[in-house]
Amino acid sequence: MLQFTPKGILCVPGGFYIDPWKPVDLAVITHGHSDHARWGMKKYLCHHYTVPILKSRLGTDIAVQGIAYGEPVTINGVQVSLHPAGHIIGSAQVRMEYKGYVVVVSGDYKVQDDGLSDPLEILRCHEFVTESTFGLPIYNWQSVAAQHTQLQEWVAGNRANGKTSVFIGYSLGKAQRIMKALEGIAPIHVHYSIAVLNQAYESAGIQLPDYAIADLREDVKHLAQDIVILPPSLLDAQVTRKIPDMANAICSGWMQVRGARRWRSADAGFAISDHADWPGLLDTVKATGAEKVYVTHGQTAVFTKYLNEIGIAAEEVTTRFGEEEESVEPS
Amino acid sequence: MKTFATLINALDSTNKTNLKLEALMHFLAEAEEGDKMWLLALFTGKRPKRNVNTALMRQWAMEIAGIPEWLFLESYSSVGDLGETISLILPAPEQYTERSLSEWMQQIATLDKATEAEKKTFVTEAWRSLTHTERFIFNKLLGGSFRLGVSAQTLINALARYYNMEANAVTHSIMGDWQMDAVTFDELVQGAYTDTQLSKPYPFCLAYPLEKEPEELGPVQDWQVEYKWDGIRGQLIRRNDEVFIWSRGEELITEQFPEIKAALLQWPVNVVLDGELLVFKDGQVLNFSALQQRLNRKNISAKMLQELPVVCFVYDLLELDGKDLRNLPIKERRSMLEELLRQYAGGPLMLCHTIAAVDWEALKSIRQESRSVNSEGLMLKHKDSPYHTGRKKGDWWKWKIDPYTIDAVLIYAQKGSGRRSAYYTDYTFAVRKGDELVSIAKAYSGLTDKEIQEVNRYINQHAIEKFGPVRTVKPELVFEIAFEGISFSNRHKSGVALRFPRIARWRKDKTAAEIDDIEEIKKMIR
Numbered sequence: 039m040l041q042f043t044p045k046g047i048l049c050v051p052g053g054f055y056i057d058p059w060k061p062v063d064l065a066v067i068t069h070g071h072s073d074h075a076r077w078g079m080k081k082y083l084c085h086h087y088t089v090p091i092l093k094s095r096l097g098t099d100i101a102v103q104g105i106a107y108g109e110p111v112t113i114n115g116v117q118v119s120l121h122p123a124g125h126i127i128g129s130a131q132v133r134m135e136y137k138g139y140v141v142v143v144s145g146d147y148k149v150q151d152d153g154l155s156d157p158l159e160i161l162r163c164h165e166f167v168t169e170s171t172f173g174l175p176i177y178n179w180q181s182v183a184a185q186h187t188q189l190q191e192w193v194a195g196n197r198a199n200g201k202t203s204v205f206i207g208y209s210l211g212k213a214q215r216i217m218k219a220l221e222g223i224a225p226i227h228v229h230y231s232i233a234v235l236n237q238a239y240e241s242a243g244i245q246l247p248d249y250a251i252a253d254l255r256e257d258v259k260h261l262a263q264d265i266v267i268l269p270p271s272l273l274d275a276q277v278t279r280k281i282p283d284m285a286n287a288i289c290s291g292w293m294q295v296r297g298a299r300r301w302r303s304a305d306a307g308f309a310i311s312d313h314a315d316w317p318g319l320l321d322t323v324k325a326t327g328a329e330k331v332y333v334t335h336g337q338t339a340v341f342t343k344y345l346n347e348i349g350i351a352a353e354e355v356t357t358r359f360g361e362e363e364e365s366v367e368p369s
Numbered sequence: 370m371k372t373f374a375t376l377i378n379a380l381d382s383t384n385k386t387n388l389k390l391e392a393l394m395h396f397l398a399e400a401e402e403g404d405k406m407w408l409l410a411l412f413t414g415k416r417p418k419r420n421v422n423t424a425l426m427r428q429w430a431m432e433i434a435g436i437p438e439w440l441f442l443e444s445y446s447s448v449g450d451l452g453e454t455i456s457l458i459l460p461a462p463e464q465y466t467e468r469s470l471s472e473w474m475q476q477i478a479t480l481d482k483a484t485e486a487e488k489k490t491f492v493t494e495a496w497r498s499l500t501h502t503e504r505f506i507f508n509k510l511l512g513g514s515f516r517l518g519v520s521a522q523t524l525i526n527a528l529a530r531y532y533n534m535e536a537n538a539v540t541h542s543i544m545g546d547w548q549m550d551a552v553t554f555d556e557l558v559q560g561a562y563t564d565t566q567l568s569k570p571y572p573f574c575l576a577y578p579l580e581k582e583p584e585e586l587g588p589v590q591d592w593q594v595e596y597k598w599d600g601i602r603g604q605l606i607r608r609n610d611e612v613f614i615w616s617r618g619e620e621l622i623t624e625q626f627p628e629i630k631a632a633l634l635q636w637p638v639n640v641v642l643d644g645e646l647l648v649f650k651d652g653q654v655l656n657f658s659a660l661q662q663r664l665n666r667k668n669i670s671a672k673m674l675q676e677l678p679v680v681c682f683v684y685d686l687l688e689l690d691g692k693d694l695r696n697l698p699i700k701e702r703r704s705m706l707e708e709l710l711r712q713y714a715g716g717p718l719m720l721c722h723t724i725a726a727v728d729w730e731a732l733k734s735i736r737q738e739s740r741s742v743n744s745e746g747l748m749l750k751h752k753d754s755p756y757h758t759g760r761k762k763g764d765w766w767k768w769k770i771d772p773y774t775i776d777a778v779l780i781y782a783q784k785g786s787g788r789r790s791a792y793y794t795d796y797t798f799a800v801r802k803g804d805e806l807v808s809i810a811k812a813y814s815g816l817t818d819k820e821i822q823e824v825n826r827y828i829n830q831h832a833i834e835k836f837g838p839v840r841t842v843k844p845e846l847v848f849e850i851a852f853e854g855i856s857f858s859n860r861h862k863s864g865v866a867l868r869f870p871r872i873a874r875w876r877k878d879k880t881a882a883e884i885d886d887i888e889e890i891k892k893m894i895r
Contacts, residue, residue: 174443174447175434175457176458178457178460295448297448297449297785298791301791301818304383305383344437
């Protein structure tokens, strides 16, 4: 039913693409990150919550239709529905059913419930397309509660030493998780680009902790000892260095490895990710009961080989997902 | 081990010297005596013997995690460190046991008499009861090869601040051959132990590279000029009928140079000398590759002593008859040194000659020719300079000749280890051999973090093949490779070995068609 083409993943009978990277007529979008939701499609179909994100990123004039989780839409005889992927707000797995045959494209997903996005729904299917960003057994996330404690303790330590806590995290998804983890610990300031996306959460009725917008071009003395959340592009920026007595931390799954923590010039690294860890990937793939698994972006070779070894037919697929996240954006 | 783990975590997670210093001060205030001792011991290379084979540890970890060997190796290649890989693939700990660093070290030390089954029980029990970071530290301690993420200078500064002492006094106290059980931490750092320590070396006085015009240094007559020799810098200590030779890396290398040891033992006076260890044959200094064959051998055969005789070109005198001379100007130390070598001349201890020149112009041409005597340039030492502790700008300069350079193309890449494990940072370069490419050097350094990320993206997109962790890259990126020396070699496919190859710069302006040819490169060999 699926064909992996130079434009993206094509649903052959449906005639539409999922997260295509070249312009097509109809694009079903799993979530709002820029490597999945690209510019130039004649029409976009995504979850309601993703609509404002697409509009703020791609322009308000795009043709976009929002649907709810589990709401079926028929396209050329294929029954299409979106189901929670637990990755970020509005993130969805795309379920396609045609003549009784079911295929699911995961997009990006995580198993942990972060309390912000709807938790991952396991879908039984014949074929499953999975990501593999953290498809190595070295990636085992701590519980969300333990992650929150880690962040809170770090901030408390900084405040005790008169330091400002600066967090670096992807502005869509990670930033909001950091906010949630630190609710009530200290005043939270976020960069403008994060505030814009916070509105997407708020318009979906998700309650975020109080925050102020930090304008780094202006005087930043008032940020002292508070919490500041910035997007990755500002990690080494001049404006960031003006923040008084700052200690900075990167929140990303890559921070699981000591080498990665030491490589980045940050004062702390926390392994907090919006992707599934190794057990998460394995459990999900097994639970779908799929007889064929396609492995996209990340540790494709390793994860594919392992799945085949444990008796799950799997195949590597080259996509252009994850491109921008490789070394630039924390995952 | 909690305090130690906190320290390691803090040292790891920042590259700001101040924060490292803070973390060390905190550790010194919090940790118990034995743990502080171990910090110093690990730092100064007093590592315990490895009692558990890494292959076994790997096997146990794979068993517990239930993963196949190839998957373990993939993980290892991504992490870049065996101890850490193991700590990451194991399931979360079941309980937590707090033992101090020294308790762990004591237990580890007793393993030398344990059977394999006992070792397995001990190690896997520890894994089950330690947090991730502590598990990693435990694995590193077992291996005895733990490198802390802090420079010697920072540790010394932290100790100096903590004890309110001079930094060079601390350096002096903690160097040398001290035994952990024979001294307390306070005594050791504060130098109570120093006087009885015959082996204790002085910190080496280091030179800065000369980056300005020599004329700016004033009259040439103010300077003591020597050739800069490309050997091993050594501090030769003779005190009370004992000889110790220290390398600049503060390792004792006495036994590697029996001829030097024997010669110095013959001297009737106690001295501390600074000089360069070199292979010297038929009146000529041989290049470093000759010396390399003498290094790190368990036994040095008589044949080897004959074929590759080592001498020491002595250039400084730091101590005579127990008296520290380091504060005297070098011109005075030099005349005392000349007098000594006149009296006890002969054998492998030789005076390092100085070079007299009428002006800087004359010196420049001597420097240009320095490769002809297998030297790598000149040393300039101000005649009034004391023997400083460490590096101090202004008094000593190294004025090296420009390195050799070639243009080569990137062909293989591999992820680095430690801090570099997230990126492809270990590169292999090739030059032309007719119509083919032949690999000529591996290089790890010379690019900025930004450039490494850029090369990394290229590798991800242009990898042709994969052999385990190695990626074959489409040969397109050209780099200028600098190196200090070149010699023929049977061990290298190209037939040549480069000394200290590193990336001088990324030649984005060049294509692979413009790289050098191996036959041309061979002409550089004298």
